[in-house]
Amino acid sequence: MKRTLYDADHDLFRETVREFVTREVAPHRERWEQAGLVDRSVWSMAGSLGLLGIGAPSEHGGGGVADYRYRMVVIEELCAADSASFNAGLSVQDDLVLPYLIDLGTTDQQSRWIPAMCAGTAIGALAMTEPGAGSDLQRVRTTARRTADGWILEGQKTFITNGILADVVVVFARTDADAGARGFTLFLVDTTTPGFRRGRKLEKLGLRGNDTAELFFDGVVLTDADVLGTVGAGFGHLMERLPRERLSIAATSLASAQSAFDWTKNYVRDRKAFGTRIDGFQNTRFVLAEIGTELDVAWTYLDRSIAFLNDGELSAVDAAKAKWWLSDLQQRVVDRCLQLHGGYGYMLEYPVARAYADARIQPIYGGTNEIMKEIIGRDLVR
Incomplete structure (x- = not known):
């Protein structure tokens, strides 16, 4: 199915992204997976090519283009190159941390961090999850206590993407134990601040090239200038x-x-069994037909959701539907693709095996898919 989401400008941008991924990302993927860490140099290279901060204001070094289709091009090209780990890090930077700074940051906060993040010389992380609080964020125990001069931040975060490389962390902390949902505040924490320390670089099932970490805040002294929003x-x-x-x-x-x-279409075209190409068997063609049709339908839905986001009309319920359905579809697709690879699909030298491991986190983070269904269900019955 031919997608109509993109125009000529996006196609030109894709050429730049694809060249960058081919030259600067793909050759290093295996080394990054083994190290559990992406080179900082590739971040600055991405920044120099305008691949970071696409939606950030141009006066702060960003692309100044509030069009998520450009971000989508980056995501597609990294995934096509089996570089899901680097994609995860960039997504946290561009889709989480930078929007907080753009929307909520003071002039000083923006001028300090946005240009560096767009250039790739500073890396950001978002610290919400704790050992005892994941999707249920009102159970967060990290606290920021008021003092005469500012705040004292105490607590622990875990499963933090970019946690090892991060130069700045957006921290979600409780500031009023009696105020319910109104008792939380966001803080910008420079990782050179005394009292901040990194814990373990966590060993994960998938996305092994991304640095996911524990973070600790041991009496970190902050001022009102560090409050975000x-x-x-x-x-x-x-x-x-x-x-x-x-x-x-x-x-x-x-x-x-x-x-x-x-990848699977290429594999079944080249691989033979019982003297016949695997794509010559009816079962293989039926599986490919099912997956191809499901993907075509899904792309139509996602493209519409991106249009809603660009127009400022993507609701929390719309996003929950997209996150649940598409991450669930990913599990089914990758599982069937691995099956068509046979025993080779279980070998980590094949990208489908790595994709199988990488996929498993998608229904969990950003709010579990069970939470997504609850959001959708509440909206339907309220």
Whole structure:
């Protein structure tokens, strides 16, 4: 199916992205997977080519283009090159951290961090999840206590993407134990601040090239200038920006599923069994027909969701539907693609095996798919 989402400008941008991925990303993927860490140099290279901060204001070094289709091109090309780990890091930077700074940051916060993040010389992370609080963010125990001069931040975060490389972390903390959802605030924490420390670089099932870490805040002294947005409005700030985060996960899920399907079509064309190409068997063609049709339908839905986001009309419910359905579809697609590879699909030297491991996190982070169904269900029965 021919997609109509893109125009000539996006096609030109894709050429730049594809060249960058081919030259600077793909040759290093295996080394990054083994190290559990992506080279910082590739971040600055991406920044120099205008691949970071696409939607950030041009006066801060960004692309100044509020068109998510450009981000979608980056996601597609990284997934096609079996570079899901680097894609995860870039998505946190461009789809989570930068939007918080653009929408909520003070002039000083923006001028300090946005240009560096767009250039790839600074890397950002978002610290919400804790050992005892994942999708249920109101159970967060990290606290920021008021002092005469500012705040004292105490607590622990875990499963933080970009946690090892991060130069700045957006931290979600409780600031008023008696105020319910109005008792949380966001803070910008420079990782050179005394009291901040990194814990383990976590060993994961998939996305092994991305640095996921524990973070600790041991009496970190902050000032009011480190507050991001409004004191007490942190929970609302998160809820307002979750649709973009969840659409980013949905977009990655579908791009990854499409890549696994493309690899599989090539494999069954070249591989033989019982003297016949695997794609010569009716069962293989039926499986390919099912997957191809499901992907075509899914792309239509995602393209519409991107149009809604660009128009400022993507609701939390719309994003929940996209995140749930497309990440769930990814699981089914990659599983069937691996099956068509036979025993080789179980070998990590084949990209479909790595895609199988990488895919499993998609229904979990950004809010579990069970939470997505609850959001959708509440909207249907309220």
